[in-house]
Amino acid sequence: MKGTDRWKIFAGLAVFLALVALPFWYGGWDRPTPVLDLDTPAIRQLPERKCVEATPFMRANHMTLLADWRDAATRDGRRIYVARDGREIEASLSGTCLRCHSDKTRFCDRCHDDAGVKPACWDCHVVPEARREAPTVTPRLTEEQGGRAPVSR
Amino acid sequence: MHRSRRDFLKLTGIALIGAAVPDALLPAALAPAWAGAPGYRADVRALKAARWGMAVDLAKCRPDCTDCIAACHAAHNVPFFDRPKDEIAWIRRETFGRIFPAQVHAHLEPRRQAGPVIALCNHCANPPCIRVCPTGATFRRPDGIVMMDYHRCIGCRFCIAACPYGARSMNYRDPRPFIRRIDPGFPTRTKGVVEKCNFCVERLAVGKPPACVAACPQKALAFGDLEAPGSAVRRAIAGRTVLRRKPELGTEPQVFYTL
Numbered sequence: 360m361k362g363t364d365r366w367k368i369f370a371g372l373a374v375f376l377a378l379v380a381l382p383f384w385y386g387g388w389d390r391p392t393p394v395l396d397l398d399t400p401a402i403r404q405l406p407e408r409k410c411v412e413a414t415p416f417m418r419a420n421h422m423t424l425l426a427d428w429r430d431a432a433t434r435d436g437r438r439i440y441v442a443r444d445g446r447e448i449e450a451s452l453s454g455t456c457l458r459c460h461s462d463k464t465r466f467c468d469r470c471h472d473d474a475g476v477k478p479a480c481w482d483c484h485v486v487p488e489a490r491r492e493a494p495t496v497t498p499r500l501t502e503e504q505g506g507r508a509p510v511s512r
Numbered sequence: 513m514h515r516s517r518r519d520f521l522k523l524t525g526i527a528l529i530g531a532a533v534p535d536a537l538l539p540a541a542l543a544p545a546w547a548g549a550p551g552y553r554a555d556v557r558a559l560k561a562a563r564w565g566m567a568v569d570l571a572k573c574r575p576d577c578t579d580c581i582a583a584c585h586a587a588h589n590v591p592f593f594d595r596p597k598d599e600i601a602w603i604r605r606e607t608f609g610r611i612f613p614a615q616v617h618a619h620l621e622p623r624r625q626a627g628p629v630i631a632l633c634n635h636c637a638n639p640p641c642i643r644v645c646p647t648g649a650t651f652r653r654p655d656g657i658v659m660m661d662y663h664r665c666i667g668c669r670f671c672i673a674a675c676p677y678g679a680r681s682m683n684y685r686d687p688r689p690f691i692r693r694i695d696p697g698f699p700t701r702t703k704g705v706v707e708k709c710n711f712c713v714e715r716l717a718v719g720k721p722p723a724c725v726a727a728c729p730q731k732a733l734a735f736g737d738l739e740a741p742g743s744a745v746r747r748a749i750a751g752r753t754v755l756r757r758k759p760e761l762g763t764e765p766q767v768f769y770t771l
Contacts, residue, residue: 433661436653437552450552453696482702484660485589485694504647 393473401458411440411448411455413470422478425452452484459489523571539748557719561737563637563656564711565766566725567748569628570608572732576629578605583727584709589700591683591690600681602709603724611724612755614770632724633658633679633709634757634765641671656738657711667704676758677765680708711735738766 377384388448402408410417411424428450431437440450460466463486471478562634582605584590584646591600609625616625635658642650642658649664650671686703694700698714700708712722720726725733736743745768752770759765 429663431552433659433663434651435552436558436713436717437554439553439555441551441553447553453699479702483699485696486698487696 373435390473393469395469397460399459399461401461405459410459411442411446414494425456425480428452452480453487457484457487529661541727555717555719557717559716559719559721561655561743563737563766564631564635564716565656565736565738565745565768566635566711566722567734567768567770568733569730569734569747569748569770570627570629571771572730573628573630574730577628577729579727579729580630580724580733581605583723586693587695587715587723588698588710589687589691589694589713590707591687591700592692593685593690598684600687600707602681602707603630604720607750611757615755630661630724631679631766632675633711634677634763634767635709635711637764637766638762640674640676640763644670644674653713658714659710659713660704660706660708662699662701662707663701665705667706669706671706673746675700676761676763680706682706 381395410421417424428440431440432450438450440448442448458465463481549698581601584603585592585601588602590602593599599618606629607625608627608629609620611629611631639650639658641651642652645651646668647664647666647756649661649666650658650662652658667682670763680768681701683701683705688694691700712720714725715722721735722733725735734744734748736745738745740746749768749770755769755771756765756767757769
């Protein structure tokens with residue numbers, strides 16, 4: 360290879376990398392973390408603010424857990440999930456998840472829109488009418504959680 | 513790199529041993545995310561049977577009544593379409609002559625021939641719909657209920673072609689706008705899936721009888737365990753002449769009609 364061609368290769372590589380990284384340039388490297396609204400009437404009334412499993416687990420694995428619930432309830436007829444702490448919970452998206460997270464647009468959609476995923480759950484599963492008695496708190500960005508993890512308030 | 517045949521075989525053996533290591537011995541980081549969770553159980557209220565079945569007493573069924581259909585379709589968010597070709601029905605009301613054409617003869621009273629017969633999924637013991645389903649969306653539960661997993665339905669409609677009873681309906685359009693009042697307790701379906709009667713598995717799971725049975729003002733529907741001699745369905749057919757739809761096909765329908 361002649362030395363004069365080398366700069367062409369590296370210039371081409373640089374252009375290629377810039378183009379591949381276009382989503383990052385376009386979306387920004389330091390985008391705000393989606394803020395999840397946990398201020399619903401049902402959650403306010405909980406004696407202990409605790410999801411089915413620990414929050415970090417739910418954040419990372421809710422989709423696998425839901426797929427597992429789906430198979431257990433539909434295929435095997437086992438409709439009660441026994442959590443790690445022994446609580447028994449109805450394995451139901453509309454009946455359990457959406458009872459607490461009653462406002463889908465302020466919870467599910469926040470992350471899903473941000474991540475660009477479009478789960479088909481709600482094509483069939485019914486989102487109960489959002490019941491909100493108090494005015495909603497303005498979403499506020501928090502730094503303490505860091506990273507890309509959604510912030511729960 | 514040169515690798516001899518002997519090296520290759522040795523590596524293959526090591527890989528096989530590695531694949532045989534049970535999951536329990538793996539470090540926690542490699543285990544499935546929910547490993548360690550105790551799991552699932554059925555509701556203690558759930559009604560259980562070796563073989564669910566239904567008996568329809570045609571003598572009690574009134575020609576002007578559609579209570580069972582209304583209750584079923586309300587409970588399961590079944591849409592109502594005006595155009596007959598889009599129709600979706602888990603239970604439909606037909607005439608005796610259409611459901612039991614082999615029983616029609618020249619001297620059958622017209623009133624009898626036009627009499628009401630409700631038609632629903634027969635939850636066959638030998639269901640042709642399951643044999644043709646390419647995705648396993650339709651399956652048979654251990655208690656005999658032929659159930660659909662709408663998550664897996666791809667809308668190929670082989671089951672519609674296979675079912676000799678017309679018990680299945682296809683969602684050719686988005687059903688949501690055509691549901692009169694959506695019950696959030698049961699999912700709707702989406703465009704492109706087939707649906708049918710599920711013997712109310714969701715109600716059995718919490719100890720309730722099927723919606724149609726509970727809604728019938730004439731108590732014309734009996735539901736129960738066909739394997740249990742004292743069950744409601746066995747009492748309803750005991751000593752009676754029973755008709756089943758197209759029994760000659762060998763599908764072993766589990767819905768019985770008494771005259």
